[in-house]
């Protein structure tokens with residue numbers, strides 16, 4: 232006799248035109264009935280997942296608008312884990328987490344799913360108390376998911392996508408844990424999200440180029456430089472490879488946008504700036520510029536990522552560029568009286584695309600050094616000269632900085648791309664935790680020093696003229712990785728300021744310090760998710 236689990240359902244009632252009622256039963260694959268998941272092989276797990284997605288599509292849980300398996304057309308029979316299931320979820324009517332677009336969610340399923348939980352990721356900008364700076368859900372979410380999985384089975388836990396989505400719908404409505412001030416914090420973020428959506432809506436009716444906001448049409452082929460467009464349309468790696476030039480090891484350039492497109496984006500930045508609507512800083516280091524994801528252009532850059540950037544990233548960077556899932560897209564702006572340049576840094580990005588939009592300028596090159604964590608991290612490799620319409624692409628962990636502009640004004644479009652599978656990898660996490668740090672090869676090159684990040688900066692250079700505007704968070708290189716000739720930094724070198732802004736160079740992954748132990752409230756949430764599950768599967 233098969234035991235019935237929370238969160239699963241097997242049957243649909245279909246009312247036919249003639250008024251008769253048909254009962255359709257879609258049972259899980261045999262392995263799910265007879266064996267516990269530990270005994271399943273990969274084919275059985277894939278088969279089970281296929282069934283789960285089919286059941287979800289047949290009856291979507293509350294708030295969920297769509298679900299699809301996205302590993303590609305051959306998903307069901309051949310794609311290797313992690314399997315990728317995308318969903319769109321929306322908060323309840325009238326809530327701060329409801330929009331016409333909905334919230335895109337990616338569930339990554341390892342080869343051990345459903346014995347282990349899905350890794351649930353939000354793919355777009357959402358201001359929510361529970362999401363960390365990388366849009367990650369907190370431990371409590373997974374603890375609750377585990378409780379739900381365990382409560383459904385006396386043997387081994389079996390996780391379900393349906394439960395994951397139900398719990399996410401809860402997250403969009405109220406805090407999952409009872410820490411002091413939790414509800415207030417939840418409300419603050421919800422208000423921020425509501426304001427963000429209102430700003431996007433208000434700007435939508437006064438924008439300059441409506442086509443930049445047309446998410447149905449997406450990124451248009453005619454905005455691409457003709458050479459790139461032809462290569463993309465040919466659909467071959469060889470054609471793309473011919474368009475891309477390696478300017479130094481690991482840094483590439485290619486013609487990307489037409490001048491008309493560059494001007495259209497600049498017009499939009501000018502129009503938004505003149506509108507008086509709220510603006511946010513692109514990252515913790517640029518003070519001028521505009522986050523395009525905050526003005527309603529995020530869907531347009533999703534489309535650019537999908538149609539163009541993914542192909543190039545995959546071709547150039549086999550690990551980091553294997554899949555681009557999410558982006559932070561913004562414009563930086565340099566001119567006398569604004570930011571002049573940008574201190575040496577690495578990006579909170581796996582693969583960065585940087586396109587020069589104009590206007591007229593002199594100076595303002597982009598200097599590249601080595602890779603974070605490597606012996607030559609602070610050794611000069613290349614000075615790149617920006618050309619309007621051209622894109623330079625590099626790994627986010629490549630150290631780089633913008634040289635001061637000497638006249639005119641420069642605007643660049645920057646797209647920081649995240650690869651979520653790569654971000655779960657040991658290589659990525661160990662680098663973030665500074666566990667993979669080679670000893671520096673020797674003293675740093677002067678051009679590669681970062682006032683913001685280097686502990687020993689002042690041993691080699693004077694404070695920069697703009698230092699009063701710069702937030703100093705010196706940590707690099709970690710003491711154990713300093714070169715042999717390195718002296719111990721002075722106390723001033725070690726002084727740290729912290730504005731709590733979004734990090735563009737992350738020394739370490741922040742621990743999620745959820746101190747969330749009020750069993751009573753957790754039990755209440757759990758009970759309510761379970762009872763909803765019961766109610767809708769009946």
Ligand SMILES: O=C(O)CCC(=O)C(=O)O
Nearest residue numbers: 563578585597633643645
């Ligand atoms: O100004 C540039 O070209 C580079 C900007 C940059 O590196 C960044 O915003 O992360």
Ligand SMILES: [Fe+2]
Nearest residue numbers: 576577578631
């Ligand atoms: Fe950067």
